[in-house]
Amino acid sequence: MRYLKFLLVGILFGIILSKGEVISWYRIYEMFKFQSFHMFGVIGSTVAIGIFLMILFKKGIIKTYWNDTIRVAPKRKGISRNLLGGTIFGLGWALAGACPGPMFILLGRGSIAIGIVILGALIGAFSYHSVKSKLPH
């Protein structure tokens, strides 16, 4: 039962990204071609509100349901890690037309092909940890 709330938030997430067409391959293609404002508007407005939320978290104005302070873990520094990892991710994002969240949402739409993409993503995550000691970070 304590996991039910995460199931509900996940369902909401799946519906929002579907209704906003964020899970469409075409919308990602269009974004990387800079031919529509749609995706930039989606991400931009999320971040604009997100910045506001982060400030409220830090000032302690918004706390968790259990009244604990909300801490957002910092991202790991390193130009190589972020730039190279980000570029590899971008190549895949544009080819698959889906990042990890949308992949699973599309699975719920019954796409068998997206199952292969998810399999690839799992192999990719596993492979990174197999070779990470040899990579610049």
Added chain:
Amino acid sequence: MEFLFQPWPWYITGPLIALILFLLYYLGKSFGVSSNLETLCALGGAGNFLEYFKFDWKKNSWNLVFLVGAVLGGFISYQWLTPNEAIALSAATIQDLSTLGFENIGTSFLPDEIFSIDSLLTVKGFFILLIAGFLVGFGARYAGGCTSGHAIVGLSNLEFPSLISVIGFFIGGVFMTWIILPILF
């Protein structure tokens, strides 16, 4: 009710994604989808091959439950909330894709040229899907986050590493879209 069956514009979708961000932190968790890939590897027994995956995947089970919810959300919207998948793409996008030989552009969420069973059953089509996924999984874990962790949470938190990652997302995405896709199709 009519609103539920129409595509949602960016100014509805974006703020609602911010609501997801809020809810996850309010519930004492974080927003990051790609870490689930590692949890699924650990769950699948990857710990037998790599020391790294011997972590206790159960501590991330809330995030797997969130992911199962996302699958259900996709199913619900597909079954009951999307009577018509047609996407109002820009004329330039339709023009560019028809030059590449794509058909039925924007009539559904996914192009048949990549996602149909017929494409999947060709060697080229199969490897396009597998490699696309591989790049996403490898890159997301190398960079330490995907669109949710870096582009949304990281940028919102004014994290410099996330800005570098998002610049990387666009370097890779633009290169794939402008240079490699025209070679593949």
